[in-house]
Amino acid sequence: MDARQALDALLRRVDGAMVDLDGTLVDTLGDFEQALNRMLADLHLPGIGAGEIERMVGKGSEHLLRAVLGHVLAQPGGADPQAREAAVEARFAPAWERYQHHYRTLNGQFATVYPGALEGLRALRGAGLRLVCLTNKPQAFAEALLRAKGLEGFFERVFGGDAFERKKPDPLPLLRACEALGTAPARTLMLGDSSNDARAARAAGCPVVLVSYGYNHGRPVREVDADAYVDTLAELRPAPR
Ligand SMILES: O=C(O)COP(=O)(O)O
Numbered sequence: 001m002d003a004r005q006a007l008d009a010l011l012r013r014v015d016g017a018m019v020d021l022d023g024t025l026v027d028t029l030g031d032f033e034q035a036l037n038r039m040l041a042d043l044h045l046p047g048i049g050a051g052e053i054e055r056m057v058g059k060g061s062e063h064l065l066r067a068v069l070g071h072v073l074a075q076p077g078g079a080d081p082q083a084r085e086a087a088v089e090a091r092f093a094p095a096w097e098r099y100q101h102h103y104r105t106l107n108g109q110f111a112t113v114y115p116g117a118l119e120g121l122r123a124l125r126g127a128g129l130r131l132v133c134l135t136n137k138p139q140a141f142a143e144a145l146l147r148a149k150g151l152e153g154f155f156e157r158v159f160g161g162d163a164f165e166r167k168k169p170d171p172l173p174l175l176r177a178c179e180a181l182g183t184a185p186a187r188t189l190m191l192g193d194s195s196n197d198a199r200a201a202r203a204a205g206c207p208v209v210l211v212s213y214g215y216n217h218g219r220p221v222r223e224v225d226a227d228a229y230v231d232t233l234a235e236l237r238p239a240p241r
């Protein structure tokens with residue numbers, strides 16, 4: 001069986017899909033870059049480049065802010081890690097407030113839907129698959145972004161990173177999403193861009209397909225254990241249920 005046949009066979013075995021947002025449906029790096037740099041400027045801290053940010057995205061906003069603050073507060077030669085952690089925590093509350101403010105204001109303006117994403121979603125819905133959006137992005141930002149990009153109509157539900165007690169790579173959000181859909185985890189596909197999505201899917205017993213173009217913590221996505229990889233969501237062409 002070649003990769004195409006294996007993907008088609010996998011798509012025949014699922015009733016629904018949980019679709020990741022950042023790095024899978026929408027390239028949001030520009031939004032992150034703008035919101036983070038505006039926040040850093042407000043705090044009189046040095047800026048950060050998109051290449052650095054790309055490696056830090058995927059584990060939710062709190063994690064992103066701590067990683068960014070840790071990066072910009074790092075002293076050349078390396079400060080002691082405990083002192084740096086204390087410096088990060090001391091800035092966290094104002095950073096969080098400023099970041100939320102800026103992200104809310106610009107959400108979607110510096111972001112683009114990936115080529116093939118609409119075709120892929122249409123094909124999945126057209127074949128009768130049940131769809132939810134399952135992201136570590138905060139719920140309110142995820143819903144607003146999907147609306148801004150005209151993608152909200154594809155999904156029965158949207159679950160953000162603050163929807164449950166734990167985020168991906170914990171399996172809990174996937175298991176809860178399957179419950180909401182009424183589909184068995186083994187028959188519910190996780191569609192994502194990073195090892196977070198794949199690890200969560202493995203732990204939940206869900207099949208997983210990864211896109212090759214997103215944000216995988218600076219690592220090649222094909223290093224991650226997954227059932228299949230696609231270069232665009234347009235490659236997903238499930239047969240009707
Ligand atoms: O906001 C993030 O950390 C990334 O969100 P994602 O789960 O949609 O990739």
Ligand SMILES: [Mg+2]
Nearest residue numbers: 020022023193
């Ligand atoms: Mg992602």
